[in-house]
Amino acid sequence: MNNNELIVIALGGNALLDSKSKGSIEERERAADKTAEQLHDVLSSDFRVVLTHGNGPQVGNILIQNEEAASKVPPMPLDVCVAETQGEIGYVLQKSIQNDFRRKGIDKQIITLLTQVVVDENDPAFSNFSKPIGPYYNEEQKNEILRNKKDWMFAKDPAGKGFRRVVPSPKPIKINETRIISDLLNNNYLVIAVGGGGIPVYFNSEKNETRGVEAVIDKDLASARLAIDLNVDKLIILTNVDYCYINFKKENQIVLKDLNLDEANTYIEQGHFSAGSMGPKVQAAVEFVTATGKKAVITSIERLNDALTGKAGTVIHP
């Protein structure tokens, strides 16, 4: 792949922690090693790459740790927990890639940087807490927590597993570190950034300062925001299926290999893509393509190399 195109690759959650595992370090390292191997061709090529990643299971674990130790150690707010996951996930992923490079004689420097993502304090998401995070609680536990955390919101799990904390998921409006990431790419570094959708912050105009906020930013939307601001050549969103589908898992399921913006928007409106999963991915692709006139691809990590040569994945284009 002799091509110095600039691309953002958004890694799905299962690239770093199998959803069936509890998240031991051995399981994390195994997943990261496998991901590093699967990314090898593109990362060792002339492509200039920013890797972004989710943090769902990992931040869930940190929230459980915060709750369990709450009588001994002050729990941290969500922005700080996300920052912690940028540390742990970034480190494990970076190390796996470095080891893969070393074994195969690739001399390329990797950097993982903390990334703050600015949201609008007037985002409607702040009056519509929609994103469930962390452990399940029974009603009594939930009420006990609410006595101490008066601003927390809970929602009943539709599958009857109990209550979960819900937090706002506001739109990313600015990646604070865009200029630095751009410089690093120009210096030929492989960059790991925007982990977990970025550390959520907003600008408090009264105090004239940036403050953290208890929210979770969708990592695909944040990746699209970065891809737009960097004006990259392609946005690649990796997930656990090779293509998007309409009528997914029904008898009349149709694979989507090629979507223009009108088609993509129509299918979004028709509700073909599920809210917690494919929905934000297609939405992120649409935002990138609309803003830049370039292409986005949604595929699996196994088909990444094929996707880069147009032989696999759902391509969203103008």
Add this chain to the structure above:
Amino acid sequence: MNNNELIVIALGGNALLDSKSKGSIEERERAADKTAEQLHDVLSSDFRVVLTHGNGPQVGNILIQNEEAASKVPPMPLDVCVAETQGEIGYVLQKSIQNDFRRKGIDKQIITLLTQVVVDENDPAFSNFSKPIGPYYNEEQKNEILRNKKDWMFAKDPAGKGFRRVVPSPKPIKINETRIISDLLNNNYLVIAVGGGGIPVYFNSEKNETRGVEAVIDKDLASARLAIDLNVDKLIILTNVDYCYINFKKENQIVLKDLNLDEANTYIEQGHFSAGSMGPKVQAAVEFVTATGKKAVITSIERLNDALTGKAGTVIHP
């Protein structure tokens, strides 16, 4: 301060979390805001600066969280916990400095990057576990833990507070991100790196890979290593006293304003500097001065500006 000298400033633990506080986010942000204000003059000057910092109380809190939630969430090894603290501490510190810059109209970009620090797997520290970390346990709790963690070591607290886990504190031999940090400084970024002494890793030659290791690297020695490898103009180690002393807190206490290498080494040998506190700071200063022929200064953050013009602090020189 119109001077584009390159300096490493190592922040003491109390710059980011008062040792008397439990570590709530409000306490952390207050400490970081104050530190940002105290650093303002030097950070907004032409000096090119790398900030390093410790993580003692913060990693202690994370270890408690790991233990308390161990039945629900797999505890992470120490290298991953350090990576988490690079995330949380770096974020809070960076945000405070950015807010200080914004209020005062300084346009300077800051980056916090994950930093791995390589140690030697044959370091004698690995057969002499010396660094106490995390919570205190009674004998029963300690024995219970040892049933699951057969490779953990404990030491009895000399003050009788119980048992604490002890880990190796090996010498830092290489900062993996030196080249990147150097590039960033040349691009005029303010860099936050080597948090908590760095994520401890070693090279496993059998597997031809870098692996994390359960250890804590002294942050002053790691800062000196970085300062040597970057060949900076000055190493500044900040702590809670303005100067080093001999016969500290005794009737015949003498303040040390100026030490050559012979004097510093003699006082180290005579045991004037305590092992967990001033000892590694003077040692780090000596290593930097020996390797580079330049000056190191040990002082308080309150006297930093004076120290930069030679009017305060203990200066160690060739």
